Amino acid sequence: MTHLYRAAAFWFWRQLFLLPLVLLSLSASAQGQLARYRTGKMQLDQGHYATAMQELEPLAQPINKFAQAGDAAYLYAVAATRLGQWAEAEQMLNLIRNQYPTYGNLNEALYLQGQVSFEQGDYDTALRTLGQLPAEQYGPLREAMQATYLARLKDRTTWQRLQKRYPQSKLIGRYYADYLLAGGSLNEADRQQLEALVSQFKLDRTRYATALTATGPAAPKALPRKGSYNIAVLLPFELQDNTWQTQRKNQFVTDLYAGLRLAQDSLQRTGHPVQLYAYDTGADTLTLKSILALPELAGMDLLIGPVYKSGAKLLARYAREHQIICINPLSQDADLVQDNAYHYLYSPSAATQGRVAAQFAASAFGTGRPAVLLHEDSKDENDFAAAYQAAYEAAGGHLLATHAFRPDDPGSLAAAFLPAELAGASHFVVASDARKAGPAAFTALAAVPAASRPALVVPGTWLDNPGLGVGQLGSAGVYYYHPKYFDTQRPGYRRFRQLYLAKQKLPPSVFANQGFELLLFFGNALLQYGPAFQSGLASAPPQPGAIFEGLTYPSTAHDNQTVPLFKLSNLEPQLVR
Template identity: 80%
Template structure:
């Protein structure tokens, strides 16, 4: 007969082992505590590598150390003193993500601001320090910011920070100091410096000599009967493989749109000549093209499409005082501080600003927003501009999360029900097709009475994984810079002409090429090659296909960003 301890009324084996288990856990806890104290001592004695070695395992959640957040923070302190900034940042991120109730979270944020500054990530540093309570950390935060901003010498970073924090007196003063120390000022520099002095009521005397050194503005060029335009695109004509041809289809479509616009300008009595150059896929080929003497005689340049090449061409355009238009980029940094460089499209930062102003009007500012974005340059720029503009309008962004759409767990973790329930709207800056279903699923879990509105890119309308019932929901809105009305007469005429020439329907790239050359070709005909001043004062100009193009007040990216929602499953522009 088989007997069991339970059947005989005896305690189970696990009960007999329980005292041993408790003793083992107590011993482990004592061992962890001893190791923690050793790490503290090593840190106090300046043995930073030894301290990091002791503290690192204690900080991991899997080891269930009672003082894990403190161990992580001390590890980060040791790493910063050892100059190991990346290691410090990794551990500080662990604290912020895993130990949300840690009482020392403000100290973590303060240290993370320093770590970001040391790594040259000024955007993250300012955003992180901005989370600290002003009453307790105001003077400390300002002292740190002033110290690191005084070391910043990169003009592009300065321009980006000014756009994101236009009301920061500290940043404005430091930028004015940077401009004054930059040598002879361009007209754009002088205008910026004067505006900073006025906006922040700075003493004008220290900047008088810098303001006086600005060179005269370039003279307007005479108008001509026809204009020569250089088109610099990566056709890669020397590579005839099908893979390259397939990948470069957007380039040939863009060029086909330019050629069709050339015909339209010719018929309107405003002829332009296109001179085409194959820049290849590397900067070496582009540099060879830029060395051609004939290029300096062009009246305007269009291209290229890759960022490294765009920077080179922007510099060339400035040196030779030839207006250059980038056809596809949304990176505002490319046109900062360059009166000869334009983006055809609205930059990601402009999209964020316009979307935030729309949200403040449409959703109000009584309840906070939640902002999600991918970890890409354009989406980071959008998110930073959105938060700055929404808060400038009196709103509050309660939570900002970045994510990688290919990490389902990370994406799900960014969509927190507790944050969504109290929000007026959720903004998601991501074109990835995996993001939409996750966002709609998270919103569906929020009770209808407290469900926030959703503001997302217009590219979601083309996502086959989303249903019309979701896309046409009452609280769903879209920012869509590439929107055009397919039923409009202008698009139907363009489509007819394009089909007659190419025997294929036009892609969005063909449409953009057509619109770009029509707009800037007309600007050349009306105002000559130095048309920057005229563009700055023109009202929005109707587009042949897209919504009006506008470059007011010296803007060098298109400021028109349509905001849509579906009405009876048809798009309707809300900010026309």
């Protein structure tokens, strides 16, 4: 007992002796953090923004328990905006709202968030965030910022979404009217919209008089049907380069064309001949421009191609000027077919995928609990996210959080995939095909207790991600939106595969599938409605596909509106929409 008593006494006096040293060490650490904060603030004041960000970033992290972490995060965001690093600023502002909700300068952070969202083209988030600011203090500042960025907005889809979401906003109404006025010749729908805006907000009618009385562009005229139709296929075959690298890179083009040729054979066998004329556009727009100058092209009944965005814009303009319908075989960019009666996307646009997925989620999961939406910071995924948010909120739901991320940046991934945000959500949407997004999503979900774990809605391309296990992919709460989904047991596909194997001695790729389905559908549209088949497609019921789930272009839609959603049951796809 004596030994135990002595040991205990030694430990007690030792701790008593060390306590001042520990307190001194803690005090020194706090002093060091404060010194670093002051340095960062001074660097910001002197215009050394990158250095300021380096000093302030660690102080803003909750793990370091800096007493003025909220201020450090806000000043970091200010420095990032001065450098035009909008994504970095947004991450830090999100950190403030999530980790420091009682931050005393929160209104200034929200005001800055408005600018950051505007600069990234996220008008919905910008207006919603600025709307949280007290009007008596921020009213004039808020309106000035909104006016500055609304005057720059040139995207019709965004304008239409904003006008529907804020129908009573005179500021949005006035700038939308100016946008319509600047667009030149208006169609009847635009003219009616402009008239409604002028009347509702009592705008200066003389300013818009010319646009309101002008005659819009004529609708496409019906053309006589023919026994056979000529179709130009404009793809980057790059036949002049026979290197294996080019051939391998362009395999998808070869497969797409092989599918088109097989559909041509199928149409021929049913007594509906079409003639394909292939043109090698190469990898640059100069070659495409030389092809568009050929007189023979103006005599075609349908154009298919190209695959690169710069060329797609050129061909779309040519299609409109020559009144020949053009089908883009691969793009998901709705902007390409905006305001062009002669341009169609074969695939559902990213925006259509977002809208359909949101409508499914609102029906399947309800709108009583919020959702969390993450998306890769790229054009298609940004379009998907904007459409998803608009459609989900229109259905009565709301988003607990939405984050853009860069999949190759570990810090960006970590800042977006936050398990704490998922616990109260009904579902979790991740719009990204990137390989690293899948593991990050399932890791975040695994940190949520099973009883409160949300459903997961993701692209069907995740099924091909080698970093994900079948146990994860087949989980009960995981749903996939997949425009390229098809049933391998469907008789139409099995017949197509048999014919393709006989011709090519290889099984068909998804690009071959798309080429076959594209020409079969639009070839039949030519034969049924003639070369100006816009009104025919607009009024036609949904068409089942020979391979894919179907194609439909109702009303004014110029991208396919059929987006399959499914889950895995015993690792077999089960369609839920």
